[in-house]
Amino acid sequence: MVEVLRERIMKMKDMVFENLMDSLLPFPMDTKLFSSWTSSLSKNKKTVIYTSYMYQISGILKKYEKLFPKIYRINMPKKLISLSKYMIRPGDSELKRAFNIINNISNLLKKSNVDFGYLYENEPYSGAILLESGFLYEFKKYGEKLRDFFHEKGIEELITIDPHTTNALKRLKELINFDINVVNYLELVNFEGSGEYVIHDSCLYSRAMNMYTTVRKKIDESGIKLDENYLVTSKEMGICCGGPLSLVSNKDSDDISKMRAESLLTVNENVLVMCPLCYENLSQHISSIKDLAEVIS
Amino acid sequence: MDYDWNVSLNRAILNNAPKVDKILRENPYINDIARDLRERKLEVLSDIDTYIKRTEESVKKNGGIFHIARDSAEAMNIVREIIGERTKIVLSKSNVLYEIKLREELSKEGMDVWETDLGEYLVQINNDMPSHLVAPAVHLSKKRISEILNENLDSTINEYTSTEEMVKKVRDFLITKYLSAEVGITGANAVSADTGSILLIENEGNIRMDTVLPSTHIAITGIDKIVPTLKDAFNEVIVQAANAGFYPPTYVNLTSGPSATGDIELQKVTPATGPKEFHVILIDNGRREAMNSDLKESLLCIRCGRCYFSCPAYRLYGKEFGTSPYTGPTGIMWSAIVYKQYDKSEMCMHSGGCSVVCPMQIPIPKIIEKIKFKYTG
Numbered sequence: 289m290v291e292v293l294r295e296r297i298m299k300m301k302d303m304v305f306e307n308l309m310d311s312l313l314p315f316p317m318d319t320k321l322f323s324s325w326t327s328s329l330s331k332n333k334k335t336v337i338y339t340s341y342m343y344q345i346s347g348i349l350k351k352y353e354k355l356f357p358k359i360y361r362i363n364m365p366k367k368l369i370s371l372s373k374y375m376i377r378p379g380d381s382e383l384k385r386a387f388n389i390i391n392n393i394s395n396l397l398k399k400s401n402v403d404f405g406y407l408y409e410n411e412p413y414s415g416a417i418l419l420e421s422g423f424l425y426e427f428k429k430y431g432e433k434l435r436d437f438f439h440e441k442g443i444e445e446l447i448t449i450d451p452h453t454t455n456a457l458k459r460l461k462e463l464i465n466f467d468i469n470v471v472n473y474l475e476l477v478n479f480e481g482s483g484e485y486v487i488h489d490s491c492l493y494s495r496a497m498n499m500y501t502t503v504r505k506k507i508d509e510s511g512i513k514l515d516e517n518y519l520v521t522s523k524e525m526g527i528c529c530g531g532p533l534s535l536v537s538n539k540d541s542d543d544i545s546k547m548r549a550e551s552l553l554t555v556n557e558n559v560l561v562m563c564p565l566c567y568e569n570l571s572q573h574i575s576s577i578k579d580l581a582e583v584i585s
Numbered sequence: 586m587d588y589d590w591n592v593s594l595n596r597a598i599l600n601n602a603p604k605v606d607k608i609l610r611e612n613p614y615i616n617d618i619a620r621d622l623r624e625r626k627l628e629v630l631s632d633i634d635t636y637i638k639r640t641e642e643s644v645k646k647n648g649g650i651f652h653i654a655r656d657s658a659e660a661m662n663i664v665r666e667i668i669g670e671r672t673k674i675v676l677s678k679s680n681v682l683y684e685i686k687l688r689e690e691l692s693k694e695g696m697d698v699w700e701t702d703l704g705e706y707l708v709q710i711n712n713d714m715p716s717h718l719v720a721p722a723v724h725l726s727k728k729r730i731s732e733i734l735n736e737n738l739d740s741t742i743n744e745y746t747s748t749e750e751m752v753k754k755v756r757d758f759l760i761t762k763y764l765s766a767e768v769g770i771t772g773a774n775a776v777s778a779d780t781g782s783i784l785l786i787e788n789e790g791n792i793r794m795d796t797v798l799p800s801t802h803i804a805i806t807g808i809d810k811i812v813p814t815l816k817d818a819f820n821e822v823i824v825q826a827a828n829a830g831f832y833p834p835t836y837v838n839l840t841s842g843p844s845a846t847g848d849i850e851l852q853k854v855t856p857a858t859g860p861k862e863f864h865v866i867l868i869d870n871g872r873r874e875a876m877n878s879d880l881k882e883s884l885l886c887i888r889c890g891r892c893y894f895s896c897p898a899y900r901l902y903g904k905e906f907g908t909s910p911y912t913g914p915t916g917i918m919w920s921a922i923v924y925k926q927y928d929k930s931e932m933c934m935h936s937g938g939c940s941v942v943c944p945m946q947i948p949i950p951k952i953i954e955k956i957k958f959k960y961t962g
């Protein structure tokens with residue numbers, strides 16, 4: 289019998305929402321470190337690249353998920369929780385990989401003559417986790433705070449680089465008066481690449497935001513060959529990497545990741561993803577896996 | 586993950602999903618009529634009282650008897666009253682019958698009640714619940730089915746018995762039930778307001794028996810199944826069948842009243858060979874409330890079951906994803922409508938394949954997002 293633990297979900301909501309309203313971050317994190325992938329971008333542009341820290345933190349989310357029940361069970365004091373930003377850090381190679389990906393995207397944007405800056409350690413988190421867990425009230429409340437923050441900084445356009453952030457901001461446009469332009473880097477860049485892969489689509493890009501065909505067209509034109517199988521990679525039959533299920537159960541989430549990985553590997557042993565969370569979940573079961581932004585230039 | 590479930594499900598997906606895709610590619614008109622049907626059903630949802638009234642008038646005009654039930658208890662009381670002293674009942678596959686716990690209740694009261702759809706019959710003798718709208722026994726492997734039939738029907742059946750032989754043994758048994766049945770109870774895939782007709786789609790032929798052999802036919806369905814015209818009703822069953830992977834469907838049963846003949850001087854006389862009485866019971870059970878809420882579009886569901894196989898949560902949890910019979914992506918919406926159960930929505934990963942394949946274009950993930958909010962808000 290599957291059990292949905294409401295208490296765990298509600299505590300998570302309270303904690304994340306409180307942190308977001310206090311600090312624009314879902315949990316304490318070393319934003320100086322996470323934004324140090326560049327030092328050459330301007331701080332004073334109306335258009336900025338917006339990482340929402342997704343590539344930087346994807347590797348430590350599972351560690352937080354494990355720590356979370358302890359935090360709420362023993363009612364850990366806030367001061368102690370804030371120290372976790374120094375205790376829970378991505379490994380050097382993880383961070384290096386994340387920085388390479390973001391730098392590559394940044395270079396692709398420059399190559400496509402996009403003029404943009406960066407908010408560095410002041411960059412806030414998008415609030416995607418609230419939306420994806422169904423905390424609509426809190427998501428809208430936080431969205432208003434986020435919008436006001438961007439207004440204060442004079443930001444008029446955000447270039448997103450991952451599906452979760454893109455989706456969250458596009459949904460804010462539906463739900464509140466979020467009057468900042470949102471564009472995903474894949475809409476702005478053209479690229480080249482090589483090799484043969486099976487692609488694991490991000491659910492949000494391909495189905496929620498209807499980018500399935502446009503992304504494939506760009507990849508096809510780049511020189512990368514994609515192997516397809518209706519039951520595995522079609523828009524209709526492709527499925528999630530399991531990541532969002534970790535709120536209910538880490539084990540169930542991993543069962544989905546395993547199931548997905550097994551079916552992808554029947555198509556090609558080299559797997560391509562477009563999302564840091566998909567990478568994190570599937571790389572537990574797939575040895576040859578890359579983010580699209582690692583294989584294009 | 587349950588090994589048997591995984592094997593059965595993968596086999597079902599392999600047999601079904603490419604077939605549905607092929608049917609829809611070869612018959613593009615089906616998506617066209619699906620789009621039209623969506624609009625027609627939305628019209629009904631926006632003016633339900635008018636359409637219920639119109640349906641009532643049409644059913645009565647044809648000599649049928651019309652009933653409306655607020656909830657399961659009311660529906661069951663109407664059924665009991667119609668059945669009276671009779672005890673031999675045959676049923677055809679219907680989620681609404683599960684919703685109101687009809688078989689369970691009537692069996693408790695000592696009646697001889699039999700499911701006549703093969704999958705439902707297996708679910709019944711296994712004391713189980715259906716795991717899929719269209720394929721209720723999809724969770725049972727052939728080996729497990731042979732064990733169930735061995736224990737409950739014929740001890741000569743074993744794992745080496747052919748599928749054909751198993752089907753024949755069940756058919757032989759059910760024939761005796763049809764022939765002695767006094768009341769046939771069915772659901773309805775669609776109810777046309779303009780003619781008061783109900784349409785039922787099937788491949789096995791059991792519904793045809795259930796609706797003509799007993800002297801009384803009771804059709805029980807939700808108010809959401811009303812469509813404006815008979816043409817819309819035909820469209821609905823074609824779209825449903827195609828998206829379930831059965832095209833052309835073997836049988837489409839249309840019933841617009843008790844049996845009748847005009848063979849003697851064209852004077853209409855009823856009954857003729859088929860049933861003497863035809864009852865239509867339309868049930869609300871939360872549907873009207875849902876029509877006025879952000880769950881409204883869930884009511885467009887035509888129960889084709891296509892969304893199940895595109896859903897990772899269903900692939901993992903099976904019938905635990907929802908409240909049986911309302912499982913799978915549509916089941917999360919319908920568990921919220923009918924049972925006010927919201928917790929299983931948290932298992933949804935918003936993978937989104939459900940809304941891509943849904944012929945009614947129901948924005949399922951967005952509706953489930955709202956249900957999550959009902960649970961945590």
Ligand code: SF4
Nearest residue numbers: 886887889890892943
């Ligand atoms: S929600 Fe759509 S796909 Fe799922 S059963 Fe209903 S009509 Fe079919």
